[in-house]
Amino acid sequence: MALPVSQRYGSRVSLPLVQRLRSRDRAAFTELCHTHRDRLYGIAWSVTRERQEALDILQDTLTSAWRSIEQLQDDTALGAWLGQIALNHARMRLRSRRRKPAEAMDDIDAWYDDSGHRLEQHTRWPRADDALERGRMAQRLVALTQRLPDDARELWALADVEQLSMQEIGVLTGLHVANVKTRLHRTRLQLREWLAIELKGAR
Amino acid sequence: MTCKDLAERLGAYRAGELPLGARAALLFHAGMCPCCRALLSTYDVTVALSAELAERQVPDAVALEFDSMIERAMTLAAPS
Numbered sequence: 011m012a013l014p015v016s017q018r019y020g021s022r023v024s025l026p027l028v029q030r031l032r033s034r035d036r037a038a039f040t041e042l043c044h045t046h047r048d049r050l051y052g053i054a055w056s057v058t059r060e061r062q063e064a065l066d067i068l069q070d071t072l073t074s075a076w077r078s079i080e081q082l083q084d085d086t087a088l089g090a091w092l093g094q095i096a097l098n099h100a101r102m103r104l105r106s107r108r109r110k111p112a113e114a115m116d117d118i119d120a121w122y123d124d125s126g127h128r129l130e131q132h133t134r135w136p137r138a139d140d141a142l143e144r145g146r147m148a149q150r151l152v153a154l155t156q157r158l159p160d161d162a163r164e165l166w167a168l169a170d171v172e173q174l175s176m177q178e179i180g181v182l183t184g185l186h187v188a189n190v191k192t193r194l195h196r197t198r199l200q201l202r203e204w205l206a207i208e209l210k211g212a213r
Numbered sequence: 214m215t216c217k218d219l220a221e222r223l224g225a226y227r228a229g230e231l232p233l234g235a236r237a238a239l240l241f242h243a244g245m246c247p248c249c250r251a252l253l254s255t256y257d258v259t260v261a262l263s264a265e266l267a268e269r270q271v272p273d274a275v276a277l278e279f280d281s282m283i284e285r286a287m288t289l290a291a292p293s
């Protein structure tokens with residue numbers, strides 16, 4: 011059986027984690043990485059939706075973190091710090107692989123007349139009870155998110171796929187929470203709209 | 214409340230963050246307006262479908278390789 015990491019590296023476990031990290035304590039870094047592993051992978055995967063890319067981002071994140079570890083402050087929130095590094099790496103990869111430009115999102119005003127009535131009436135969608143049909147709809151939705159601007163798609167991925175809290179997304183992106191909520195809702199309305207058009211066409 | 218108002222407030226409503234008066238107005242409007250009821254249901258479907266798109270757990274590759282990834286990070290990024 012493997013020794014606990016703290017014993018493997020002879021760690022000075024009595025010191026606060028940040029101080030141990032700053033002095034390049036390998037056991038402390040290993041511990042930190044394990045604590046945040048799933049969330050970091052979740053950020054990388056939900057934003058890119060490609061497993062190999064998410065693994066590469068995870069590796070880049072750990073490498074960047076270790077490289078800049080001496081700059082940590084006593085009050086640095088470690089989870090947020092790592093999450094931001096992961097998100098930045100994910101963004102860089104997305105930028106380098108984008109094949110076609112994003113579409114502009116609709117102007118909500120265009121969906122309504124001057125008195126606020128919806129121009130094209132909403133209708134309910136056919137119930138998708140079986141897993142196969144739901145899976146098809148979900149894959150359509152993924153394809154539609156490719157049309158979104160990167161920042162909108164990112165919020166959708168972090169909030170609605172990865173289920174991070176609004177507060178956490180605010181910290182990761184540097185946006186005010188109110189702004190995150192507004193933009194996310196706007197993006198959901200747009201996705202709903204595009205999905206409605208696709209489903210109508212498919213019938 | 215108009216249909217457009219309802220669409221704009223829907224996010225706050227679903228997050229449980231709409232003040233009582235606005236919430237009552239939204240529900241009243243939805244009760245009268247089949248179009249907005251359809252919006253509510255399809256908005257919810259859209260959000261629910263997104264949630265189904267998450268990976269349920271980290272892939273085995275991550276679980277198995279993670280310690281080597283950490284080691285690699287500390288080697289690649291060794292201070293000069």
Ligand SMILES: [Zn+2]
Binds near residue numbers: 246
């Ligand atoms: Zn209405």
